[in-house]
Amino acid sequence: MVIAAANADGFTVDANTLQPITKGYAVAMAETQNSFNAEGLARVIEFVNGSTVANAFGGWLDRETGLFYWDAVTVVEDLETARAIAKRNKQIAFFDLANGVEIRL
16 A cells, blocks of 8 residues: 555556566456455455466556556566457556556557
8 A cells, every 4th residue: 555655646566576567568457457445455466366467466546536446467578468468358558667658459
């Protein structure tokens, strides 16, 4: 929760080290869609701990609703791989960590 408070606009951290990830493409997993607040964080952590795909987690504050979203995330280096994973997970976008931009599908 400390990381989220300091990075309300969004963050992605390595699931093992909790260190920020600053390169690659972050794609949210469908299994943790709509995970909010403390209960959502617990759900995301449980999913990441049991996953062979998710290697990170992240979050962001939706300023319109006031809800803080938590996501189990897979970070990959290749743009086309990220795009394919995002489509498979029914995402509307994924995030380019190096450039700080959203890539919409």
